[in-house]
Amino acid sequence: MKHYLLAIAAALATLGSAAAQPAFAQSAQRAEPVDLDMVSRIRQEAFHHSQVMQTLAELTEDVGPRLTNSPNMDKANAWAKAKLSGWGLVNVHDDAFADFGRGWEFSKAKVELLAPRALPLFALPKAWTPGTDGPVEGEAIAIEFKSKADIEKHKGKLRGKIVFLDPEREYKPGTEPDFQRHDEATLEGLQEFSVPADRDDERAERIKKYMERRELAEQVRKFLVEEGVLASFSISDRDNGIVRSTGGGSRKAGEPVGVPELGMIAEHYNQVMRALDDGQTVRLRVDVDSRFTTDDDRDGYNTIAEIPGTGSKAKEVVMLGAHMDSWHTGTGAADNGAGVAVMMEAVRILKKIGAKPHRTIRIALWSGEEQGLIGSGDYVARTFASYPEPTDPEQKALPSFLREDRGPLQRKPAYDKFSAYFNLDNGSGKIRGVYAQENLAAMPIFEAWMKPFADVGATVVVSRNTGSTDHISFDRVGLPGFQFVQDRLDYGTNVHHTNLDTYDHTSAQDLKQAAAIVASVVYHAAMREQKMPRKVLAED
């Protein structure tokens, strides 16, 4: 373990007079150059003339939540194109990725306990499940489907019933504050890299279990429809009245979508379960207005725009991006309106201060991220490189995100013109540094780039990987893709994929800070003598 905080301090002590050095000179012996004049101008615009919250408000409250392929996502694509064009970006366009699935939206979800007593219940629908077509009333029954035997057991007995699919879950009080920022200890903890264990067996077991669960879930969906079940409920996996309800049913035309399915707050779900355990008759009224907005699968759309490069490196590209799609229960403010607003603000700043980057700067606002990095993955495959479709039948049967990447990687010409991709998708917390994704050669570069933002809290460059968002689409084909280290705020505790993912839970000061850092990092990547160094790609 190396303490990069110390390394930064040492390396950058020599950088004190960066402005006096020839800008962007390349030398193995010399520290990475930083254009402090440009950094000043970026900070002035980002901190004192910010539009980041205005952008975020428009996206989250004028457009609203943005489920992939929903009408709102279309609105978001149109809104983003207009904003980016208005700021003077060029090549502004929607980038289609094939055959994502159907659109879906909801406008109403009313659930009432009718017996043993009257009580409004708080639940929200799962995406890609049908509505109730007006209010329906029925008796509740608890069934935990653990295997096909549970299907057999209930055959012919569920007509007109409302099924509660999860067991009661005990309230676990949180003993940590919901809202947290990194401190020296947690930042230092990030410096540690865990050498990976050999997990081949574990992976195989995990995939097997996943596929079994998937198959059972599909059978249950079919079964509930055949039986004439009115609706099904699962328990939110958050406490304190928070609804966490993401996808259900199926987005793919022709696949069984099941019955109306909703996630219910634990405080209400448990009440129902206790009444059922107690042998009481529990009746509910459910009224969900939700709809598939297309009959057939349709393409998804990323929105893409550029600040063109100038000179000999103009055909090379530096990318920044964030996913614009969201789940549907909040307004997708922290996940990931925040990332979108910051990335858009970064290019607005660069345009506003008249930056003339050598490389082309390209912003991508992805769709389909929540369903498995689909928009960015498809874009990278079409634009830069992809692995061949598997021939091994076992691999072929897996959903693409579970397949092992097996070479040879098929590179397109743009592959060699690519420098780096920068992503933001861990909520609205400010940037505290960057994950280098085991790209050690990138670390001193980031250390230099972060230095002028140490005073606003960006201090660490860590070797470890982080996953679960769109930089992985680049990383997996050997292209440098990075995600920033961010303060956590209440992202993991209250907001992530919940009904509380709304504008009020985002932080203006944090987002202004992030926009300045992203603008500067992207600018320096575009001006650097060399493209970003790449990791060795282990190909089969």
Add this chain to the structure above:
Amino acid sequence: MKHYLLAIAAALATLGSAAAQPAFAQSAQRAEPVDLDMVSRIRQEAFHHSQVMQTLAELTEDVGPRLTNSPNMDKANAWAKAKLSGWGLVNVHDDAFADFGRGWEFSKAKVELLAPRALPLFALPKAWTPGTDGPVEGEAIAIEFKSKADIEKHKGKLRGKIVFLDPEREYKPGTEPDFQRHDEATLEGLQEFSVPADRDDERAERIKKYMERRELAEQVRKFLVEEGVLASFSISDRDNGIVRSTGGGSRKAGEPVGVPELGMIAEHYNQVMRALDDGQTVRLRVDVDSRFTTDDDRDGYNTIAEIPGTGSKAKEVVMLGAHMDSWHTGTGAADNGAGVAVMMEAVRILKKIGAKPHRTIRIALWSGEEQGLIGSGDYVARTFASYPEPTDPEQKALPSFLREDRGPLQRKPAYDKFSAYFNLDNGSGKIRGVYAQENLAAMPIFEAWMKPFADVGATVVVSRNTGSTDHISFDRVGLPGFQFVQDRLDYGTNVHHTNLDTYDHTSAQDLKQAAAIVASVVYHAAMREQKMPRKVLAED
């Protein structure tokens, strides 16, 4: 400041062989006697054969929330009488307090944003406000009524509108855990007594402002009805999607109840306010099914029962109690189903182990607490003592809870037969000690009674006062009334008067502990040679 923890340790070191001393011997020089055999039997029943959670589940989930004078409160009275009779208590009866007001209940509260986009909004009605009589739709307008001038300004302009009464409120992230227990430092903090400042001017100013606010609120209620406003909304004063919505309108027959009024979660309320600020047209649909269950004011009812004393002290009384009424948005589990379940469990334990108290033990499950300790206040006035009705016109004009208590106190014969009242009403957290309410002579007694529960966390006897619950009804007429020190859990942060005040947020282990301590304290008070010492009552 005196450190009573040390005092307890010193005083009780001499108590080591309490069982060897004659029980309940009275001596100024001797430590307070404790019957450790009875404590053992109480603990065995309380810890190993508890029914406290069963009792709480029946009260909160079979009966439900219990607004004073609502049909559910009647159910609760009936349920409590049946339980107490079933356990062998006697003189089980409802105790009427005159002319509380009307009953009210609600079964449905659906609120939808229709424009600028479709979104289910989460809001719950204020008690004693009317329903909408089916769904109504209208345009939102923000009006903060600060004075009568604001009424004049909007006259004739509000027909068919939906009024948002509060300003937008910025989200303030909590930096402490929602769930907390006392530690040595916070318990030691409680040992400090703040000598009161002279606040006569402040009190007069506070009363003046309160009366002005009250008058304006009544005028606004009338105005909104005259104008034909469809509904009004205020912002919940909790964040994180929690609804805190208590009383509105008026419970008194003949007083203006205003239009349907609801409290809305901050995350939704703020969205509406931002859209309005932005000049957008905001439309809502509101469908509240709520109703006054009586046209006229009716009496409220406490439930009372006794374990009769035996021998020469049988006419003296030791009381324990908790308020059974609740607000209507949760199920009144922590406030104060927990207190009710503990007090009921305490008398169940005493009956079960065959306790034969010298003094009569009387349990009171109050109603009307949430509206100003009305049930207990009326009971004490009828049973023990009351101050004369004021003749001063200024005092006469004030609601009773704002009047200054001015003597001479009118004592009834039962006043001299009363020993002490013990109350529990600070959530479901375990007992950490007791507030002595400046009754210094009571402190060594409590120290002795708490000692056998030091191992389950009850360690402090503090001189300070605590208020806001029914022991105050006794304290204000000079009768010893006490409330226990409890662990806070998530009572103040998430649960108090909110939709999250449900069974899941209560703690079984804590309530078992509390029931044992209350049973023991009440038993020892009933067996003590002398009644509990009283404070000097400062009468005019």
